[in-house]
Amino acid sequence: MSALLWIAVVSLAVWLWLLLGQGLFWRTDVRLPPRRDPAGWPRVCVVVPARDEAAVLPLSLPSLLAQDYPGPAEIFLVDDGSTDGTGSLAGELARRHGGLPLTVVSPGEPPAGWTGKLWAVRHGIALAREREPEYLLLTDADIAHAPDGLRRLVSAARTGGFDLVSLMARLRVESPWERLVVPAFVYFFAQLYPFRWIGRRGGRTAAAAGGCVLLRAEAAARARVPDAIRHSVIDDVALARAVKGTGGRIWLGLADTVDSVRPYPRLRDLWRMVSRSAYAQLRHNPLLLLGTVAGLALVYLVPPTAAAWGLVAGGSAAAAVGALAWLVMAGTYAPMLRYYRQPLWLAPLLPFTALLYLLMTVDSAVQHYRGRGAAWKGRTYARPGALPEEG
Structure with missing residues (x-):
């Protein structure tokens, strides 16, 4: 031969x-189960780190403001040193659309040893904890959510007994390069971190998709999140490992109602x-x-x-x-x-x-x-x- x-x-x-x-890994049927309403709807605080997101915020933030969630919920948008008016635009969108209460804050430049996103997340979580929420929804500024998105996440976490429920947002595929490269990005990710293995009890595989993570506040405190992962560039995988490493149950699947609105039209x-x-x-x-x-x-x-x-x-x-x-x-x-x-x-x-x-x-x-x-x-x-x- x-x-x-x-x-x-x-x-x-x-x-x-x-x-x-x-x-x-190649199967795409790991999705959120049909919604089963829990006996009560816990308090949720949504934390949105944002840096120079004025171009996409009008497409994403209104979807969070319009969440049809029966329990108490509010949004903390943390402006991470933006120079394009992200913070003021967020306030304007909240006044225009109404919906969930929105607080816009800025923590200043991150200290040495912190990535900017995680420094913003830390600041948002600190403010959220003053409201004593049961869950935190960590979501990126370029992610749009269906009106019942928060309901479905909380339902999955409550009924499934998960400390972390994450959805791999459906990325934009409109330009020729996006069609060629984007589906493969998710395919390769699933090959490295098979979704079925992530949700197994006692399994070692841990990963999350940073664009949409519902996290039990008690699990975040137990795992010292985000301080324990403060320097992580790939923060979503590090977050999942920290939660699972302290005994938390995690789940990751493909999204049906969570979409990234950020365009990547060119190969560059x-x-x-x-x-x-x-x-x-x-x-x-x-x-x-x-x-x-x-x-x-x-x-x-x-x-x-x-x-x-x-x-x-x-x-x-x-x-x-x-x-x-x-x-x-x-x-x-x-x-x-x-x-x-x-x-x-x-x-x-x-x-x-x-x-x-x-x-x-x-x-x-x-x-x-x-x-x-x-x-x-x-x-x-x-x-x-x-x-x-x-x-």
């Missing part, structure tokens, strides 16, 4: 294992979104980076390469094995494309999208070693090991 055939066989074996042994926008935190996901470890690059190449690039090269060079066995691995790959991607209402002919293009993600990950490492780190909206964050310890 040729070397290419051996490599293609390994790639096919990996895909068969992923198909059956990785928590059925998507590239920045991924590359700003990709190397942080690998804990800034060069060996993990090399392993990731090799793994992506083996799993996603070998199948089409073997299929094409086998046909050109007359290696029918390598071509057949590569094509079969490619078919399994495309088949596992099809449910995510259906979830995003995208055409299934995009499924065979997943190797090209994976190549883009590989290059984004390498670029993330390059930017890190150039001293730019994880940059977002004018702030650059060092790796955790370079930060001062909490006194």
Whole structure:
């Protein structure tokens, strides 16, 4: 057997294992259960960190103000040093639309050792605790919620006995690049953190989607959130690990009624979104980076390469094995494309999208070693090991 055939066989074996042994990550049926109203509706405080969000706030904040929630609820929007009038716009939207009470505050610049978002979340949670809520809804400023969204989250948490319930918001897919890259982003996330494993009792897998997290206030205090994760760039996964690590039960699923309104129309926008935190996901470890690059190449690039090269060079066995691995790959991607209402002919293009993600990950490492780190909206964050310890 040729070397290419051996490599293609390994790639096919990996895909068969992923198909059956990785928590059925490719299925998209992990959703909130039908709503069952609890005996009583607890107090909820909504915390929205916002930095330079004036462009999307008119599309998202009114949906929070209009929540049809039977219990007491109010919103704290924490303006994280915006320069575009985010805070004043939020107040204007509240006066125009009415609905849930809104408080707009600004904590000032974060101290060393804190990301701006988590510093804003800390300030919002501190204010919320004065109201003694049972739950906190942590949601990003670019997330729009259906009118019964808060009801459904609280119902799922109460009836399921969860300390954390998170929804992976449906991201925008309108531009050609969004259609090519965005569904794959959620697909890769689910492959790393299979949703079925996250909700298992005693399981080690922990993750959340930072755009929409309903968190029991008592669980947040027990896990010292957000102080315990103050320097985390990938704060949603760190939050879930902190809650689960202190005995909390967590759940993550795909959203039906929670949408991100932030546009990523150009490849450059998507590239920045991924590359700003990709190397942080690998804990800034060069060996993990090399392993990731090799793994992506083996799993996603070998199948089409073997299929094409086998046909050109007359290696029918390598071509057949590569094509079969490619078919399994495309088949596992099809449910995510259906979830995003995208055409299934995009499924065979997943190797090209994976190549883009590989290059984004390498670029993330390059930017890190150039001293730019994880940059977002004018702030650059060092790796955790370079930060001062909490006194």
